[in-house]
Amino acid sequence: MTTKTVDVLLVGAGAMSTTLGMILKQLDPALKICMVERLDHVARESTDAWNNAGTGHAAYCELNYTPEQPDGSINTTKAFAINTSFEVSLQFWSYLVEQGNLPSPREFINPAPHQSFVWGEKNVEFLRKRYAALSQHPCFKDMEYSEDHAVLREWMPLVMQNRDPSDKVAGTRVRYGSDVNFGALARNLVSNLEQQDGFDLLLGRNVKDLNKNSDGSWDVVLKNNSNGSSETVRSRFVFLGAGGGALPLLQKSAIEEGRGYGGFPVSGMWLVCKRPEIIEQHQAKVYGMAPIGAPPMSVPHLDTRVIDGKKALLFGPFAGFTTKFLKQGSFLDLPLSIRPSNLAPMMSVAMHNMDLTRYLISEVRQSHRSRVESLRNFFPDAKEEDWELSYAGQRVQIIKPGTERAGKLEFGTEVITSADGSLAALLGASPGASTAVSAMLSIVERCFAERMKEESWKQKITELVPSYGQNLTENTELLLQVRKRTLSVLELDRQS
């Protein structure tokens, strides 16, 4: 039984679907959009503030975005891509704040200087080269570098407490880094969408199946969690923004472009500080180097957070392993995702990533004492009793069918669209919510290609994102212009 017909069906109410919903409603307010979420609340999976690190990833402090090459040079490609992609998100949020579609920026984004911190001759040399490679470009022109203990003490007092003055250390800082409460952002986007005609939010509904009709539309079967009843929504376009739940749904869609993909779940944990007087002494996101064998997103960091107006201090993430694809998912998620088409890629990844397996086993077996021991690299005076463990969200890393090997493990995000543009899915979780706007714009380009040719859409999109269609690493005049505006509108230039 088809209960309703819409233009757009968004599966999941996290950072991705809420962003896509808002972009589409801005482009065409007449679109009929339905958002379906299996939980009873919006943004309670990875997007919820306590389930992610809230870093507005701009490559200011994340050392894994600038790997050292075998010849000793620094590869900056990823850093520039992420920096300019985050600038796109900042522009979109600025527009929404200016238009009154989002509340005061303090409710979802706050300044937190982005700093890197390393110790030891070799790492200091790396950071010096990274700084030299990045800071000459306008994207990173405000990055500062120091090896001076006194300067570093001023930037990151907790980190420098009781360090031996002869220790070789170095740090960088970009003052206008940000801490983003992606949960608050998503909930505010949904509140605004709900006030608009033609937007429906269905909570407590689990998408169970989806079938393509001969006219190209999709029938999406939902199960109501409270009474077990089923309903079908027909839509011309479907977005699988289900986070870890996107892979099983992509498999159910049976689109050719989704064949062979698998997923490898990695969970995360934080140490959360319980002492307000310690929390008050730190005001930054301080990123270090990833341990050997660790997946790139496991770079340890000591992080100021601002969650619902309250300051917090987190250290982590520590990785963990479960077979669930969602924090509130099922242990059968991983086994049920194994299909004949992805068996070879999954086996190949298992065989070629022993370092990762070893790393995960060692992480899972860590005691509270050894986790606090890792924290002491960043905060030498940390005491076990001042910190407690908290569980973060799930990240399902992409296992991609490969050419050289049967399968490859990817740590990024990937947008998959059907050839006819009637379905799109987002897999993976890094750099994550920070780059949601660019990722969702790429879906609009691929799946609404005809509408993007309309003058009204072209004009509107440059209102939403003034740099749309421009390369901000090349057009540096525009970069400086849009950055000036976003830092001011989102109040990231205020001293925190």
Ligand SMILES: Cc1cc2nc3c(=O)[nH]c(=O)nc-3n(C[C@H](O)[C@H](O)[C@H](O)COP(=O)(O)OP(=O)(O)OC[C@H]3O[C@@H](n4cnc5c(N)ncnc54)[C@H](O)[C@@H]3O)c2cc1C
């Ligand atoms: C430990 C950790 C740290 C991170 N740190 C950062 C960071 O610092 N910066 C950053 O930018 N990103 C970070 N991320 C990534 C970021 O959290 C994610 O990329 C982002 O939240 C993903 O949003 P989403 O909407 O795709 O998924 P989610 O927020 O997981 O939302 C998906 C929604 O779909 C729903 N759903 C699933 N299956 C179904 C179904 N069958 N039917 C209906 N609904 C369904 C779920 O209940 C959920 O609400 C981090 C992630 C983790 C886990």
